[in-house]
Amino acid sequence: MVQAVLQQSVSGFYTDLVTRPTGRAVRENIERDLPPGTIAVMDFTGVGCLDYSCADEIVAKLVRDKVKMLLLRGLTDAHREAIEPVLAGAGLAVLCERPDGALEGLGASEPAPALLDELVERRLAARNPGGSIRLTAA
Amino acid sequence: MTRLIEVPTQFDDRSFDQFAASYAQAVDGERLLFDAHAAEWASPYGLVGLLAAGEAAARKGERPLLTAPANPDVVSYWARAGFFREAADLFEVHGKVPKVKVAVESEVLLPVTPVRAAEDVHAVVSTIQQRASAILSSELGLDPKATMGFAMALSESCQNIVEHAGTGGWVAVQAYNWRRKLARRVVVIAVADAGVGFRHSLEPTQAKRFGERWGDAAALEAALIQGVSRFRDPGRGQGLAGIRRYLARWEGKVAIRSGSARIAIVPRWDDDVPLRDGLPAFPGSQVLLIIPEQEAK
Numbered sequence: 001m002v003q004a005v006l007q008q009s010v011s012g013f014y015t016d017l018v019t020r021p022t023g024r025a026v027r028e029n030i031e032r033d034l035p036p037g038t039i040a041v042m043d044f045t046g047v048g049c050l051d052y053s054c055a056d057e058i059v060a061k062l063v064r065d066k067v068k069m070l071l072l073r074g075l076t077d078a079h080r081e082a083i084e085p086v087l088a089g090a091g092l093a094v095l096c097e098r099p100d101g102a103l104e105g106l107g108a109s110e111p112a113p114a115l116l117d118e119l120v121e122r123r124l125a126a127r128n129p130g131g132s133i134r135l136t137a138a
Numbered sequence: 139m140t141r142l143i144e145v146p147t148q149f150d151d152r153s154f155d156q157f158a159a160s161y162a163q164a165v166d167g168e169r170l171l172f173d174a175h176a177a178e179w180a181s182p183y184g185l186v187g188l189l190a191a192g193e194a195a196a197r198k199g200e201r202p203l204l205t206a207p208a209n210p211d212v213v214s215y216w217a218r219a220g221f222f223r224e225a226a227d228l229f230e231v232h233g234k235v236p237k238v239k240v241a242v243e244s245e246v247l248l249p250v251t252p253v254r255a256a257e258d259v260h261a262v263v264s265t266i267q268q269r270a271s272a273i274l275s276s277e278l279g280l281d282p283k284a285t286m287g288f289a290m291a292l293s294e295s296c297q298n299i300v301e302h303a304g305t306g307g308w309v310a311v312q313a314y315n316w317r318r319k320l321a322r323r324v325v326v327i328a329v330a331d332a333g334v335g336f337r338h339s340l341e342p343t344q345a346k347r348f349g350e351r352w353g354d355a356a357a358l359e360a361a362l363i364q365g366v367s368r369f370r371d372p373g374r375g376q377g378l379a380g381i382r383r384y385l386a387r388w389e390g391k392v393a394i395r396s397g398s399a400r401i402a403i404v405p406r407w408d409d410d411v412p413l414r415d416g417l418p419a420f421p422g423s424q425v426l427l428i429i430p431e432q433e434a435k
Contacts, residue, residue: 016263018293019256020301049263049286051293052376064372078286085383086376 016049023057030058031066039124040067045074055082063092069115071135072106073097080106095119102132139167140203143191145174149184151393151426157184159418161191170195170202175233177207182310182328183426185221185250189308192228194332194421206233214238220249224308247273247325248311259296262309263289270325273313277323279432280388287384288325288429294377295329295425302368303333303422320407320430327427335423336361336396339368354397355415362394362401381427388429396423405430 017023034040040062044050063070075083075096087093087107095115096106103125105112116133119125126136143160146153164170172188172195174180180188188204195202204225207213213235216222220240225231240249247269251262267289275282292311299307309329316324337357344360345352360366362382367374382403385392393402393410398419402410407430 014260014264016260016267016289016293018263018290019259019297021256022260049267049289049293051263051290051297052380053294053297056374056376076286077283078290081287082290082380085380089376089379090372 015047017047017054017058018049018051020053020057023054026054027058027061030062034066036066037068039069039071041071041073043074044072044076044079047074047079050079050082052082052086055086059083059094060086060090060092063087063094064090069118070094071097071103083107097135101134103134139169140171141168143170143172145172145177145180145188146184147176147178149177149179149188150181151183151395154183154187154395154424155417157187157191158420161420162418164195167199169200172202172204172229175205175208177212178209179212180216182219182250182312182326183330183424185216185219186308186310186328186330187424189221189224189228189250190330190332190422190424191420192225193305196228197332202229204229204231206231206235208233210236218249219246219310219312220251224250224252245313247313248309250308250310252306253296253299253309253329254306256300259293259300262296263293266292266311270311274325277313277431278325278429280429284388287387291381291384291427292327294381295327295427297377298423298425299329299331299333302336302339303331305331305333305422307331307333307422316430322431324431325429327425329425330422332422335421336394340366343368353415354399355401355413358394358396358399358401359413362392362403385427385429388432390427390429393426394423395420
């Protein structure tokens with residue numbers, strides 16, 4: 001849960017992921033327990049405002065420098081609006097799980113299909129008859 | 139010697155250059171007297187700009203003087219908007235300043251608030267979400283989801299101070315009826331600092347690229363139009379780009395004044411000039427965001 005990490009990372013009770021120093025602190029906290037090259041899941045449930053600086057500092061930098069694949073859940077439309085252009089501008093993409101469980105790419109359009117294919121190949125996700133892709137394991 | 143700097147009677151971004159021209163004439167060693175006794179109205183931009191001038195003047199020499207507006211309604215409004223709470227630290231204030239509670243009315247979405255560190259930005263974003271949501275959706279006709287975008291734009295505007303100014307600054311947010319220009323309600327975000335300004339901040343990484351063109355106008359163009367940042371980190375420069383996207387969606391306006399230049403992204407309802415150079419020099423940066431009431435479709 002990103003919100004829990006936020007509480008550990010900054011003094012004071014905040015639900016908003018804003019400012020670069022906050023984003024840096026949250027990312028460093030996440031990275032501490034994350035071996036490089038992993039497939040990581042981040043849950044944004046409970047996070048209020050996410051600004052572009054934090055989206056870049058946390059999501060884009062994790063994808064660029066740390067993880068093999070990042071799967072986001074619990075995103076609001078406003079979170080997506082912050083994350084999407086930041087990733088697209090850097091040619092990066094993540095996967096996000098919609099409330100109905102379907103996975104989709106977010107960010108640059110090119111890398112997203114490969115991410116979905118890899119999840120299916122590794123049997124972490126499966127294609128449903130309707131064409132959507134959902135996780136097979138928690 | 140004391141130099142008189144008149145505060146325009148209608149003090150907003152339009153009259154700011156008149157104020158800056160007067161300020162620019164001051165020479166080191168002079169004590170400045172900011173005379174607002176005839177002020178009839180000030181926008182958030184005027185209020186935070188006046189504080190920036192006070193800070194810059196205090197830094198250069200003796201603590202500046204400020205004559206408060208003589209009109210009781212005006213001085214009371216400035217007090218409720220949080221201006222005098224901040225001014226007391228910068229100016230030797232003369233005139234009758236009422237002791238009133240700050241921000242008790244709906245127009246003041248965020249009173250004049252200092253921004254010095256990331257924690258201040260957190261507090262500003264938290265406050266604005268509590269106060270602005272109803273106004274943005276019910277009075278301005280914005281989609282309720284736009285509130286979060288508004289908070290994002292506000293956060294990024296304030297972060298310019300924390301990351302680039304090299305000093306503190308102030309932010310204020312107000313909603314009001316803009317009869318003169320639009321005959322619609324607007325929400326205005328004003329952010330000002332008396333820091334190093336865009337040109338100085340970007341100079342080490344951008345001056346060479348621009349060559350002889352380099353100056354305040356080129357720096358503003360680089361930051362707002364090209365999205366460059368003083369940091370070489372590839373993800374930098376997101377903030378102003380995000381603000382532009384948000385404002386484009388809601389037909390809003392952004393204008394940034396820094397040094398002797400001013401740049402604006404001008405929506406169709408406005409007739410502002412996109413880029414001005416050779417203005418009277420003024421320290422730091424002053425940012426103005428305007429989001430108008432949405433027209434019924």
